[in-house]
Amino acid sequence: MGTDDVVLMLVGATLVCLMLLRLIVLVFFHAPAICRTLRRWLTQLLLPLNPRKKSAEELRLADEIQRVRLALSHRALALYATLSWVIMAAAVVNIFLESPRYLNMEATWLFLALMATLTVYAFLPWTLCRHTLDFWYALFTLVTLLYASPWCTPVARSFDALLLCIFVRLPSSIMATRTLWVVVGNSLVSLLIILRNSIDPGGESELEGNSFAISLVIGIEFSSFFLAVVFAAALTGWMWQRAELGRENSKISSDLSAVSMLLRLMSDAVVELDQDLRLQRHSPELSAMLLRDRPGSSLEGVRFTEFVYGSEAARAAELLQNPACVLSTGQGTSAHAFHTRLVDTFTNKVCIEVFHVQVLSSDGEVRHLLGLRDFTDSASLSGERATDAMDQSLPSPMSPASLDQSPVASHLLPEVMEGWPSQTSSSWRPQEEPPRGRQAFLEVDMEVKVVHSASASVAFLAGSALTDFFTAPHTVQLLQRICDEAQRGLDQEGTLPQKVFNYQDLPVRWSAGHYGTIHGTFQVVQSRFGRIGVVISFSEPNLLSPMGRRTSKSSGRSSATSKKQRSFGTSSQPARSLRPTHARL
Template identity: 35%
Template sequence: MEEAVLLMVSFLLEAFFLIKLLHSIHRSAGCACWTILRQICTWPRHCFRMLRKSTTTRLAQEAVADMQVLWSHRFLLAYSFLSLSSLLSIQYNVLLGRHRWMSPAFTWTNVIVYGCLTVYVIFPWLLSRSSLNKCYVVGMLFACAYLSPWHTSSEIVADMALILFVFFRLPAVIMCTRTSLVLLCNTAFVALTVYRAYNEDLEEEGTFGSAYVVLWIELSTFAITLAFSVALRSLLARKVEYKMQQANAETQFSAASTLLSLMCDAVVELDESFCLRNHSKALAAMLLKSSDLQGLSFLDLMPSVDATRADEHLRTVGEAPQRAVAHAFHTRLVDSCSTKLEAEVFQVL
């Protein structure tokens, strides 16, 4: 009865899911269903192209690598403390003569891993842009060793696969600069797991340590790790491109401000409400004002008639789709003596 209810509920939920999915596809684009199906069928080719060649520039790739080096330093430092805690636990059990579940090979591999991390802590310059992939491959070799029959028995292979995935395989992706290398190294895990599943006597079918469960866990972790690598690379590339665009915009703004300062009596920066972001001594001197102009609306410095027309000019240019826009218009400014001064405003976005 319980199994019948389980099947009925699960099939019902799957039916609702598929109906909603088909309805969304039908609503989104009628004839675009063929386009969606074509994209689904061609995704392996796009994925292979993405793994083979990066679309980012060399300068952006170097910036992404520098960011990965910074993150990798933090990851290895945290992993050093984690490895130290494991080694202290081993020493505690050895000194007290307590039972240890680790095999001698597993124990000595822990010591070797901690030794490598100690070398890194002493010489942190060993981790650089050129050595990131090498360090990642070395780490994956140690992880494969932990999952080998000489280190992990068949009874705990599923547990060890999950532990390696959570504590190393997934976070260690930040150390790899090539998604194809992540694919290659994790394929070794799949091959090792398949070999152990078909050549060792794992737990009986239906238990957590059965061959089916072990293979399912490995394939799931493989897909998650690869997807995380692709997403991380894309995220870092977008972040770097955004920083480069921001730096380029700041450079252009600085050049425009320098050029305007040679042409104009006063240069000010306005916010979205056309208020002055900073106080301008040149504009205050021109209008004979001794008060701080920061936060004051630029339109308040004009007669009401001219302010309305200036507001239209400023908003029209502000809504333009171009990235860089230059505009000029005539208006009048009012000084502290209520004198109207003819002025020409140059606006640069």
């Protein structure tokens, strides 16, 4: 034994040992998964012998697999027809030129019969259907057996076994509806080839009298058998996964369609955003709502936050991309609601209730379905279930720490209030100087939630319920929370916080059908009986002419009159003009 042989033997033995060690490690750590896989393959192999009744879902998947298998079989038969035409044309040319031929007369007649069958298929494609798939596979298995028999190949040749494996045994397994049929067919072919080479080992002169010939043939046949069975099983597994993926995509599309229709029933506009919060397609409803429905204009590709009021854009983006409180299925789907304000073409602010559904598309990307509802003149549908109403992650606006008189703590409550624009549909900011001009005052009793007393210009509001006066329900909730925190501060510190808070564009209802907005200040007060209330001051409204506000609706409900009225709004007057309110249809 030479030095090169020793080195080659050592390197080969090392690699074999490493692969064996890796195989042992995989079996040790993944034994349960391997057992499940083998059990599944065995179940698929013995599926015809399994008497278990299939469920409706399994029947649908099996039907989809058969559909895919039939489509692949049509392509395979088209390839076989082309290949048989080439072989037969070459045989005819050789016969005409009297040239040496590789195939004898019997093998040529066999291919001629196969070509005739494929010609019938070419003119009658319906002969290949779901019920005849196994018949076609049996036909190709029979052709393989006949070619490997002594009738067509009197002298056994190992090269023929390779040709049969590459061109017949592997591709034809596509048409087998059961892996068991592939096992049976390839077992017969391999057994015939091995027996022929064992009985007549002198077929090839270079291997004559050499036992290596039989070993080579046995190795080729075992490899061909293994490849054909694994190919059939892998193909079936791929088609099964493809059928499941198609079913999941269909279910996702159906769910998205149902969610979209539900959002359209409860919203004025429905838009779909990508993971960057850009509109996937143009929305005529949103365009009409924001008075952007000019000819040729499109909202496709525009970021949704560009429509949101400036100070609320960052918060809206955070609620869309990383909501603090959502209803989630744990599979990439979540739903929640929140409130914000949009700005139309004329810088008028529209109070919007956003119904947000986050889903994963079939390609794994995040999609956002938004239902947008104008609730300026109506109650919120989500109410306290909205994310901005349930979010308790914000600092308590009047915690003991916030009652500290330090400069930083003295501005804590206004900062928290400014972070709650959607709860009151207005902007809350601290102001050093109170608004000037004639003021109206309301004293609110938060225990019974009514206007306890009112100044002369708004005396008709005395005794009104807060839910009737404030159109946004979160306004009452916010005032109640501030009073509760003030009561806790009073119990702990003995004094009320000496702070005045400013608000702007707070929507109110003066009377039935008459709406407007107010801006001014409010402060927590204490009565002689120890009750905690709120004194609200605002500029005296002009109630001499009947005024109200018309709700902004989608394109199907918008009118040219409302657009004309909104077009008179200016940036110097952020409050929306009062217009008559019409009944919703």
